Amino acid sequence: xxxxxxxxxxxxxxTGTPVTLRCHQTENHRYMYWYRQDPGHGLRLIxxxxxxKDTDKGEVSDGYSVSxxxxxxxxxxxxxxxxxxxxxxxxxxxxxxxxxxxPQHFGDGTRLSIL
Amino acid sequence: xxxxxxxxxxxxxxxxxSTNFTCSFPSSNFYALHxxxxxxxxxxxxxxxxxxxxxxxxxxxxSATLNTKEGYSYLYIKGSQPEDSATYLCxxxxxxxxxxxxxxxxxxxxx
Numbered sequence: 001x002x003x004x005x006x007x008x009x010x011x012x013x014x015t016g017t018p019v020t021l022r023c024h025q026t027e028n029h030r031y032m033y034w035y036r037q038d039p040g041h042g043l044r045l046i047x048x049x050x051x052x053k054d055t056d057k058g059e060v061s062d063g064y065s066v067s068x069x070x071x072x073x074x075x076x077x078x079x080x081x082x083x084x085x086x087x088x089x090x091x092x093x094x095x096x097x098x099x100x101x102x103p104q105h106f107g108d109g110t111r112l113s114i115l
Numbered sequence: 116x117x118x119x120x121x122x123x124x125x126x127x128x129x130x131x132x133s134t135n136f137t138c139s140f141p142s143s144n145f146y147a148l149h150x151x152x153x154x155x156x157x158x159x160x161x162x163x164x165x166x167x168x169x170x171x172x173x174x175x176x177x178s179a180t181l182n183t184k185e186g187y188s189y190l191y192i193k194g195s196q197p198e199d200s201a202t203y204l205c206x207x208x209x210x211x212x213x214x215x216x217x218x219x220x221x222x223x224x225x226x
Contacts, residue, residue: 031212042204042218043159050212059215090158094214101147103161104206104214 003027006091006107014115019078021110023091025071031094032074033104034058034066036087043090049074081114088112121205121217128195129225135191136220138205142186147208150179150190153219154201162190162203192222200224 003026013019023032033048035058045058047066055066063085065077078085088111092104120139128134140148147166151159163172168183176193192199202219 033214035216040218043206043216045213045215048213056211056213058213092214101164101166101208103149103164104151104159105161106158108158 004091004093004105004107006089006110008110009108010111012113012115013081015082016080019081019112019114021076021089021091021112023074023076023093023107025074025093027093027105028071029093029105030071032068033092033094034064034074034076035090035092036060036085037090037109038087046076046089083114086112086114119205119207119215119217121203121220123220124218125221125223127223127225128192130195130197132195133191133193134195134222135189136203136222138188138190138217140186140188140205140207140217142183144209144211145183145186145207146210146212148181148183148188149206149208149214150188151204151206151216152201153204159204190220195222195224197224197226 005024007022034046035043044060049055049068067075088109090109091107094102094104122137150162153159163179165181170181178191181188202221204219206214206216208214
Protein backbone atom coordinates (compact mmCIF):
# COMPACT_ATOMS: atom_id res chain seq x y z
CA UNK A 1 0.00 0.00 0.00
CA UNK A 2 1.13 3.51 -0.79
CA UNK A 3 2.26 5.37 2.32
CA UNK A 4 -0.48 7.92 2.77
CA UNK A 5 -1.78 9.02 6.14
CA UNK A 6 -4.69 11.36 6.65
CA UNK A 7 -5.26 13.04 10.00
CA UNK A 8 -7.48 13.31 11.81
CA UNK A 9 -9.63 10.37 10.66
CA UNK A 10 -12.74 11.82 12.28
CA UNK A 11 -13.57 15.30 13.46
CA UNK A 12 -16.67 17.02 14.76
CA UNK A 13 -16.60 20.78 15.06
CA UNK A 14 -18.85 23.81 15.10
CA THR A 15 -19.81 26.25 12.37
CA GLY A 16 -17.39 29.14 12.13
CA THR A 17 -14.34 27.37 13.52
CA PRO A 18 -11.17 26.86 11.50
CA VAL A 19 -10.29 23.28 10.57
CA THR A 20 -7.09 21.87 9.09
CA LEU A 21 -6.80 18.40 7.60
CA ARG A 22 -3.41 16.88 6.96
CA CYS A 23 -2.26 14.50 4.27
CA HIS A 24 1.17 12.98 4.80
CA GLN A 25 2.96 10.75 2.28
CA THR A 26 6.17 8.74 2.48
CA GLU A 27 6.38 8.00 -1.27
CA ASN A 28 8.06 11.22 -2.45
CA HIS A 29 5.28 11.63 -5.03
CA ARG A 30 5.15 14.97 -6.78
CA TYR A 31 1.37 15.31 -7.09
CA MET A 32 -1.15 15.50 -4.24
CA TYR A 33 -4.90 16.04 -4.40
CA TRP A 34 -7.77 16.78 -2.03
CA TYR A 35 -11.27 15.50 -2.87
CA ARG A 36 -14.56 15.53 -1.05
CA GLN A 37 -17.11 12.73 -1.29
CA ASP A 38 -20.81 13.52 -1.04
CA PRO A 39 -23.88 11.43 -1.89
CA GLY A 40 -24.96 12.05 -5.46
CA HIS A 41 -21.73 13.86 -6.35
CA GLY A 42 -19.06 11.20 -6.20
CA LEU A 43 -15.56 12.57 -5.69
CA ARG A 44 -15.07 16.27 -6.38
CA LEU A 45 -11.66 17.88 -6.63
CA ILE A 46 -11.04 20.71 -4.16
CA UNK A 47 -7.38 21.63 -4.75
CA UNK A 48 -4.30 19.89 -5.98
CA UNK A 49 -0.54 20.38 -5.86
CA UNK A 50 2.07 19.65 -8.50
CA UNK A 51 5.07 20.44 -6.31
CA UNK A 52 6.22 22.26 -3.20
CA LYS A 53 4.40 25.60 -3.03
CA ASP A 54 2.69 24.86 -6.37
CA THR A 55 -1.06 24.46 -6.04
CA ASP A 56 -4.14 25.00 -8.16
CA LYS A 57 -7.90 25.06 -7.72
CA GLY A 58 -10.25 22.21 -8.48
CA GLU A 59 -14.01 22.08 -9.02
CA VAL A 60 -15.15 23.12 -5.56
CA SER A 61 -12.38 25.28 -4.10
CA ASP A 62 -14.51 28.05 -2.54
CA GLY A 63 -14.16 28.07 1.23
CA TYR A 64 -10.97 26.00 1.17
CA SER A 65 -7.28 26.82 1.08
CA VAL A 66 -4.26 24.55 0.84
CA SER A 67 -0.57 24.67 1.54
CA UNK A 68 2.35 22.49 0.60
CA UNK A 69 5.57 23.64 2.26
CA UNK A 70 7.30 20.28 1.85
CA UNK A 71 6.90 17.31 -0.47
CA UNK A 72 5.40 14.98 2.11
CA UNK A 73 2.63 17.18 3.51
CA UNK A 74 -0.44 18.72 1.89
CA UNK A 75 -2.74 20.65 4.24
CA UNK A 76 -6.37 21.50 3.57
CA UNK A 77 -7.82 24.37 5.62
CA UNK A 78 -11.41 25.44 6.10
CA UNK A 79 -10.97 29.00 7.34
CA UNK A 80 -14.48 29.20 8.78
CA UNK A 81 -16.28 25.89 8.57
CA UNK A 82 -19.89 25.74 7.37
CA UNK A 83 -22.39 22.90 7.58
CA UNK A 84 -22.18 22.47 3.79
CA UNK A 85 -18.59 21.36 4.26
CA UNK A 86 -19.66 18.30 6.20
CA UNK A 87 -18.24 15.51 4.08
CA UNK A 88 -15.69 12.76 3.76
CA UNK A 89 -12.37 14.14 2.54
CA UNK A 90 -9.91 12.03 0.59
CA UNK A 91 -6.30 12.78 -0.15
CA UNK A 92 -4.62 11.19 -3.16
CA UNK A 93 -1.04 11.10 -4.43
CA UNK A 94 0.41 10.20 -7.80
CA UNK A 95 3.34 10.43 -10.19
CA UNK A 96 6.38 8.73 -8.74
CA UNK A 97 9.53 10.37 -10.06
CA UNK A 98 7.65 12.79 -12.27
CA UNK A 99 6.08 10.11 -14.48
CA UNK A 100 2.78 11.74 -15.24
CA UNK A 101 0.57 8.82 -16.20
CA UNK A 102 0.73 6.98 -12.91
CA PRO A 103 -2.50 6.18 -11.06
CA GLN A 104 -3.59 7.95 -7.93
CA HIS A 105 -3.32 6.24 -4.55
CA PHE A 106 -5.84 7.29 -1.96
CA GLY A 107 -5.70 7.76 1.77
CA ASP A 108 -8.33 6.27 4.07
CA GLY A 109 -10.37 9.45 4.26
CA THR A 110 -11.32 11.95 6.96
CA ARG A 111 -14.91 12.14 8.08
CA LEU A 112 -15.68 15.76 8.99
CA SER A 113 -18.94 16.82 10.63
CA ILE A 114 -19.75 20.51 11.12
CA LEU A 115 -22.61 21.21 13.48
CA UNK B 116 -12.39 19.31 -17.35
CA UNK B 117 -16.18 19.44 -17.31
CA UNK B 118 -18.97 17.05 -18.12
CA UNK B 119 -17.51 13.69 -17.23
CA UNK B 120 -20.45 11.38 -17.76
CA UNK B 121 -20.69 7.77 -16.72
CA UNK B 122 -23.51 5.48 -17.72
CA UNK B 123 -25.44 3.76 -16.48
CA UNK B 124 -25.54 5.17 -12.94
CA UNK B 125 -26.47 1.76 -11.56
CA UNK B 126 -26.44 -1.73 -12.97
CA UNK B 127 -27.62 -5.14 -11.72
CA UNK B 128 -25.95 -8.12 -13.34
CA UNK B 129 -26.44 -11.83 -12.80
CA UNK B 130 -23.39 -13.69 -11.51
CA UNK B 131 -21.52 -15.17 -14.44
CA UNK B 132 -22.78 -12.65 -16.98
CA SER B 133 -20.52 -10.14 -18.67
CA THR B 134 -21.16 -6.43 -18.60
CA ASN B 135 -19.78 -3.10 -19.72
CA PHE B 136 -20.24 0.57 -18.99
CA THR B 137 -19.23 3.88 -20.45
CA CYS B 138 -17.29 6.99 -19.55
CA SER B 139 -17.50 10.05 -21.78
CA PHE B 140 -15.31 13.11 -21.36
CA PRO B 141 -14.25 16.25 -23.24
CA SER B 142 -11.48 15.36 -25.68
CA SER B 143 -9.82 18.80 -25.58
CA ASN B 144 -6.72 19.21 -23.37
CA PHE B 145 -6.81 15.47 -22.67
CA TYR B 146 -3.78 13.69 -21.23
CA ALA B 147 -4.91 10.40 -19.63
CA LEU B 148 -7.97 8.46 -18.53
CA HIS B 149 -8.08 6.69 -15.18
CA UNK B 150 -10.42 3.91 -14.03
CA UNK B 151 -10.91 3.13 -10.33
CA UNK B 152 -12.84 0.54 -8.38
CA UNK B 153 -14.45 1.74 -5.15
CA UNK B 154 -15.90 -0.61 -2.59
CA UNK B 155 -18.15 0.65 0.17
CA UNK B 156 -16.27 1.90 3.25
CA UNK B 157 -12.93 1.67 1.46
CA UNK B 158 -10.78 4.00 -0.62
CA UNK B 159 -10.79 4.00 -4.44
CA UNK B 160 -8.35 1.53 -5.96
CA UNK B 161 -6.68 2.10 -9.32
CA UNK B 162 -7.52 -0.25 -12.19
CA UNK B 163 -6.04 1.37 -15.29
CA UNK B 164 -4.46 4.51 -16.63
CA UNK B 165 -4.61 4.93 -20.39
CA UNK B 166 -3.16 7.71 -22.50
CA UNK B 167 -3.18 6.76 -26.19
CA UNK B 168 -6.10 6.60 -28.58
CA UNK B 169 -6.93 2.93 -29.13
CA UNK B 170 -5.30 1.85 -25.86
CA UNK B 171 -6.62 -1.37 -24.39
CA UNK B 172 -5.74 -2.56 -20.90
CA UNK B 173 -6.59 -5.79 -19.13
CA UNK B 174 -6.43 -6.96 -15.54
CA UNK B 175 -7.83 -10.42 -14.99
CA UNK B 176 -11.49 -10.38 -16.06
CA UNK B 177 -11.60 -6.60 -16.35
CA SER B 178 -10.54 -4.69 -19.44
CA ALA B 179 -10.87 -1.17 -20.78
CA THR B 180 -10.62 0.65 -24.08
CA LEU B 181 -10.00 4.29 -24.90
CA ASN B 182 -11.10 6.56 -27.74
CA THR B 183 -9.54 9.99 -27.24
CA LYS B 184 -10.80 11.47 -30.51
CA GLU B 185 -14.45 11.05 -29.62
CA GLY B 186 -13.92 11.21 -25.85
CA TYR B 187 -15.09 7.90 -24.46
CA SER B 188 -13.86 4.81 -22.67
CA TYR B 189 -15.51 1.46 -22.02
CA LEU B 190 -14.93 -0.81 -19.06
CA TYR B 191 -15.73 -4.50 -19.52
CA ILE B 192 -16.15 -7.19 -16.89
CA LYS B 193 -16.24 -10.77 -18.11
CA GLY B 194 -18.01 -13.46 -16.08
CA SER B 195 -19.09 -11.21 -13.18
CA GLN B 196 -18.42 -12.45 -9.65
CA PRO B 197 -19.88 -11.23 -6.33
CA GLU B 198 -16.56 -9.56 -5.49
CA ASP B 199 -17.00 -7.32 -8.53
CA SER B 200 -19.79 -5.46 -6.74
CA ALA B 201 -18.48 -1.91 -6.35
CA THR B 202 -18.68 1.55 -7.84
CA TYR B 203 -16.51 2.04 -10.90
CA LEU B 204 -15.16 5.54 -11.39
CA CYS B 205 -13.54 7.07 -14.42
CA UNK B 206 -11.42 10.20 -14.23
CA UNK B 207 -9.89 12.09 -17.15
CA UNK B 208 -6.62 13.88 -16.49
CA UNK B 209 -5.82 17.04 -18.43
CA UNK B 210 -2.42 18.41 -19.39
CA UNK B 211 -2.39 20.55 -16.21
CA UNK B 212 -2.66 17.30 -14.19
CA UNK B 213 -6.13 18.13 -12.97
CA UNK B 214 -8.00 14.82 -12.43
CA UNK B 215 -11.79 15.11 -12.29
CA UNK B 216 -14.01 12.13 -11.46
CA UNK B 217 -17.30 11.07 -12.93
CA UNK B 218 -20.09 10.10 -10.54
CA UNK B 219 -19.47 6.42 -11.14
CA UNK B 220 -21.39 3.33 -12.17
CA UNK B 221 -22.62 1.32 -9.21
CA UNK B 222 -22.47 -2.38 -10.08
CA UNK B 223 -24.48 -4.99 -8.16
CA UNK B 224 -23.83 -8.67 -8.86
CA UNK B 225 -26.85 -10.86 -8.21
CA UNK B 226 -26.23 -14.43 -6.99
